[in-house]
Amino acid sequence: MEGCATSHYWGRFAGAEGHEVRLIPPIYVKPFVKRLKNDAADAAAIAEAAVRPNLxxxxxxxxxxQARVVAYRTHQCFMSQRTQIINALRGHLAEFGLVFxxxxxxxxxxxxxMDDEDVDVPPSIREIAGLYLEHIDNLSxxxxxxxxxxxxxxxxSVGLCRLCTVPxxxxxxxxxIMAFAALLLRALT
Known part of the structure; x- marks a missing residue:
């Protein structure tokens, strides 16, 4: 089975039914795709890659x-969104001479x-800045x-505690590290 978004779910499902599950990293399948990207070409490439001796x-x-992976990725996604929104707000305010x-x-x-009435910006800009700041607060x-x-x-997790001792x-x-480094995960637990 190639590593697609749901491969681990289906791997667990097939394993629970008694099948031997072996997931192939997509990077090892890619060289065997001979035609356009479609299910038949993908299946042929997976079959070709699966018979390689040193795979x-x-x-x-x-x-x-997987839940740890999702939690970490969600954390990173929200951090990126917050940075993007802060930069957008800063950019909009810079157009009115307010540089932060x-x-x-x-x-x-x-x-x-935005709370200072002496700052010369239109009221609509204060409202919009308020929307941005509220969204930033929610993300934070x-x-x-x-x-x-x-x-x-x-x-x-004992493994997480041990990793946190690294400066x-x-x-x-x-x-x-625990979410994305499976080999390290097995070594630490």
């Missing part, structure tokens, strides 16, 4: 392992400027909630 298969991830430094810590300066709350979940997972590795970084 290394991927272990089927448990549902808990980058980063979450400087949001209080933006809030103060979700980011903190996900970070808390990642920290709580650390208390349960510079906190719960989020340790969670990412």
């Amino acid at each position: 290394q298969f991927v272990a089927v991830k448990s549902a808990e392992h 430094p980058q980063g979450v810590p400087h949001l209080k300066e933006i809030r103060a400027a 709350a979700k980011i903190e909630e996900l970070s808390l979940r990642l920290r709580e997972a650390m208390a349960v 510079g590795a906190g719960p989020v970084t340790a969670g990412a």
Whole structure:
């Protein structure tokens, strides 16, 4: 089975039915795709790759392992969205001569400027900035909630605790390593 988005789910399903499941990383299948991308060409490429003698298969991830991957990716997605929204707000305000430094810590300066009646911007800009700031607050709350979940997972997992002893590795970084490094996961648990 090639590594598509649902391969681990179907791998667990087939394994529960008594089948031997061997997932093939997509990078090993790609060289064998001979025609246009379609199901038949993909199946032929998978069959061709599967008979190669030195092919290394991927272990089927448990549902808990996949949940860690989703939590980490969601955390990263929300962080990216927050950065994008902050930069968009800064860009819009710069068009009115209000220039602010980058980063979450400087949001209080933006809030103060929007609350200051002496700052010369149209009322509609204050309203729009308020929408941006409200959205940033919502994302920040979700980011903190996900970070808390990642920290709580650390208390349960011996592997996560060990990874957090590495200088510079906190719960989020340790969670990412545990989520994406299957071999390391097996070695630590």
